[in-house]
Amino acid sequence: MIDIHCHILPGLDDGPESLDESLDLCRAAAADGVTCIVATPHYKPGTFEFTGPRIIEAVNALMAAIQNIGLDIRILPGAEVTVSPEMAANLKMGGHLTLNHGRYFLAEFSPLSVPAGWDTFLLSFLDAGLTPIIAHPERNAWFVNHPDALAAAVQSGVKLQITAMSLTGEFGFESRDYAIHLLKQNLVHVIASDGHSADFRPPKLSEAVRLAADVVGRQQAEALVTANPLAIIEGRPLPAMEPTQQAPPTKTQSTNWFNRLRNFTFAATT
Numbered sequence: 001m002i003d004i005h006c007h008i009l010p011g012l013d014d015g016p017e018s019l020d021e022s023l024d025l026c027r028a029a030a031a032d033g034v035t036c037i038v039a040t041p042h043y044k045p046g047t048f049e050f051t052g053p054r055i056i057e058a059v060n061a062l063m064a065a066i067q068n069i070g071l072d073i074r075i076l077p078g079a080e081v082t083v084s085p086e087m088a089a090n091l092k093m094g095g096h097l098t099l100n101h102g103r104y105f106l107a108e109f110s111p112l113s114v115p116a117g118w119d120t121f122l123l124s125f126l127d128a129g130l131t132p133i134i135a136h137p138e139r140n141a142w143f144v145n146h147p148d149a150l151a152a153a154v155q156s157g158v159k160l161q162i163t164a165m166s167l168t169g170e171f172g173f174e175s176r177d178y179a180i181h182l183l184k185q186n187l188v189h190v191i192a193s194d195g196h197s198a199d200f201r202p203p204k205l206s207e208a209v210r211l212a213a214d215v216v217g218r219q220q221a222e223a224l225v226t227a228n229p230l231a232i233i234e235g236r237p238l239p240a241m242e243p244t245q246q247a248p249p250t251k252t253q254s255t256n257w258f259n260r261l262r263n264f265t266f267a268a269t270t
């Protein structure tokens with residue numbers, strides 16, 4: 001499996017703080033069946049910033065450590081770019097903020113809202129040859145409440161990545177139900193871990209594939225962690241997908257205050 005969204009590099013964002021913690025994350029991913037990870041530290045002007053040489057240096061250092069311990073896993077450079085006005089100036093084809101220096105980039109919105117004109121803004125990157133992939137829309141309250149707008153953006157060329165732990169329910173029932181809804185609509189292009197640590201946010205794609213298979217079938221579920229992410233890191237077009245109409249998920253009202261609190265806590269942490 002190929003994981004195109006993982007905070008695997010130490011010391012660059014809210015992922016691992018040390019090389020040892022990064023290696024723990026690599027071990028967990030390898031044990032789950034992952035053979036390639038795109039390192040996607042947050043890039044958020046004023047909060048998390050890094051240069052091209054800095055991320056290459058970090059990827060090379062981690063690869064050397066991985067080879068030292070004999071793990072069969074490859075790390076590629078990338079980023080998770082916070083949607084902001086500065087994006088247009090910072091993102092370039094082949095630059096350090098795209099996935100494996102290619103045409104695809106991972107776009108992250110804040111958990112609760114999206115800026116006005118978000119769709120036009122993202123779609124404008126297509127004219128420059130860049131393809132936006134929205135990171136975990138199922139964890140954004142605005143997208144959850146505006147499924148038609150998200151579907152329309154996908155019809156126009158935006159791609160979607162959902163998070164494995166959303167399918168397992170660990171981000172709450174609302175994110176889980178919306179992730180399943182997006183799968184049913186045939187709008188999901190890739191499942192990724194968004195792993196941050198081996199303990200708190202572990203990379204576990206295989207369990208998500210099993211759950212996705214119940215919705216879209218085994219072959220399509222596996223493509224979301226194999227063929228599709230391979231196309232992304234090689235800069236090739238993704239297979240055409242025919243969206244289907246589905247009624248939005250019924251809002252489940254949890255009476256469990258702990259689940260509500262957990263949902264809020266996870267949502268507030270990207």
Ligand SMILES: [Fe+2]
Binds near residue numbers: 005007080135270
């Ligand atoms: Fe992330």
